[in-house]
Amino acid sequence: MSHYVDGFLLPLASEKLAEYQQMANKAGAVWKEHGAIAYWECVGDDLDIQDMTSFRTSAGCKDNETVVIAWIVYPSREERDRINALVMADPRLADMCDKDNPPFDFKRMAYGGFKSIVRYE
Template structure:
């Protein structure tokens, strides 16, 4: 089993795409506007939940901070985001629709944040409410 694979016995039904990315503080409003547009598209195509959160408490002496993990520079903050789907097959179906949706075709992130520095991964739910 590779590091990216999760044993099937741990997988609950819901599936989550998670994101962590540094965003220049000066661009947080522009990022929020972009995220609002994306949220509408993902939810319309069937995502169960869509959250984009901006950091406001990253100081820690005990653990590695999100700022460090995201490689945030002094003028950047961190966005932690996730999208919830019914299952992985639904995630794949919904993401295909989202990527083909013309409303996002003109959305450019290059002036808002550095897409290459974003961390992303798909996660099987281990514990839920």
């Protein structure tokens, strides 16, 4: 059985990293509780590789921003759809961040679902 992965790329103001990390910790617990296999959130560290497109460029970062990449692994696309419906209805998710001052701009986040084609563990 192949897994299904939701992937995220977003710019994050460096001063909001601690706030974002708290939100991500709570979100990860909610996703896992509803059936996700894995939940990863990673902040940029070594991003400016010579002769390659920078993650900062891809994420549209401003001077004071870094990059977060994240992914959630599911057993299948069908399970992803079922799990995400449960997560979006979970009141804990709605209470995670201040809607008037979110830790990042949701409109600048890249998101997509991916079929796995190679997997080593």
